[in-house]
Amino acid sequence: MQSPSAEPAAVSHSLQPGIGFDPATHRFRYYDFVMAAFVTVLLLSNVIGAAKPTFITIAGQQWVYGAGILFFPLGYVIGDVLTEIYGYARARRVIWAGFGALLFMAFMSWVVVSLPPAEGWNGQAAYESVFGQVPRIVFASIVAFWAGEFVNSYVMARMKIWTAGKLLWTRTIGSTVVGQGVDSLIFYPLAFYGEWETSQVITVMITNWLLKVSWEVVLTPVTYAVVGWLKRREGVEVFDTATDFTPFSTKV
Template sequence: MYIYFSAIFVGLLLLSNILSVKLFEMGSFILPSAAIVYVITYLMTDVIGEVYGKAAARKTVLAGFLTQIIAMIFIYISIQLPPAPDFHAQAEFEQILGGSFRLIFASLASYVISQNLNVSIFHWFKHKHGKKKLWLRNNLATMSSQFIDTVLFITIAFWGIVPTNVLLGMIVSQYIWKCLVALLDTPFAYILVKWTRKKEGNNPDYVIKAS
């Protein structure tokens, strides 16, 4: 199951980069569409770390980082390719997939720091509590790392571009949303961990092999 969880993690990560160009409104919150996808990646690393160990979770985070770099290289190449005469959506193609160097750097920097912080905090609590209190480490690790992710990304991407009050409003609204999702995904963490342990029960070496 480790390979499938890692694939889901990387797939959601790439999808969030594409969806981030669209904003949607929910009540008083204005959020990028990536907000409904990216937060689930933290659930995936928590489940991987809980079942397969800290090393496996870090490998998944590294795989996601390398995949983002590779994807960006090929997206850049595809944008630079001369469009066919019958292709009339080059500008839209660039707008959706291109992004700016500043946004790309903000995304990668916040990703590497926050995802690794999430793994570290999660496993600090796991070392302290063992298999107990999954809900606690799942929520505290996600909420702490998501705060860092939100502050870093929005500050790097938009500092000097939007007024400070708007910048702070973006940070607060996105962080509140991410905390709500973290609370809502707690039952799914229990379900996935229990199900995976049951599936892997016939293989006593699964933690060692994944790590």
């Protein structure tokens, strides 16, 4: 494969010889499905998993963690797939879609919990327990997601150019190390500083970061399989050699 040359917007090479590619007009077959998967994982991992602490026993020691951590890293895996297959600009649109969905979820949760329950209905306490999230934690979660995902996508796109499209595992793991690092550095201090002991904030922050990165490593074969399948069907290779990397845009 030839090295990408500088052109306006993302540079893309057809994987099928003789077939041209125009990134402005090309219609991707599976982009919408990948976007839907990303937003679905993002919302469900925040709604279903975030409120329940669980534990794992290692060498006789119990380690407590939020159940959402089992699924939230899938969002970073899908984010890696988005950037690898469709480029930074299209991944940026998906991140903004997820950001908007998170805002609406937080607003809807607040409205539903605040509405007075009908007489005879006994589920209000359960609703408040699951959906009555602390505003500070919601704010920290949304800000951390926005920053972490954009950093993840940026590092992924840049590393693809540096590696000439090879060594996918270095990009998926490297971008997650940085992106999840930014996510954790923002979320835990914003959400819990002053509520927890500083040492506890740091311990939980590092532990959860390591768990998320470890999940990325474990899921590397899955990422390879999905990326390979999508590249064959989309028929293009996208390099962000001249992309405007500002996060404050939804332009492709």
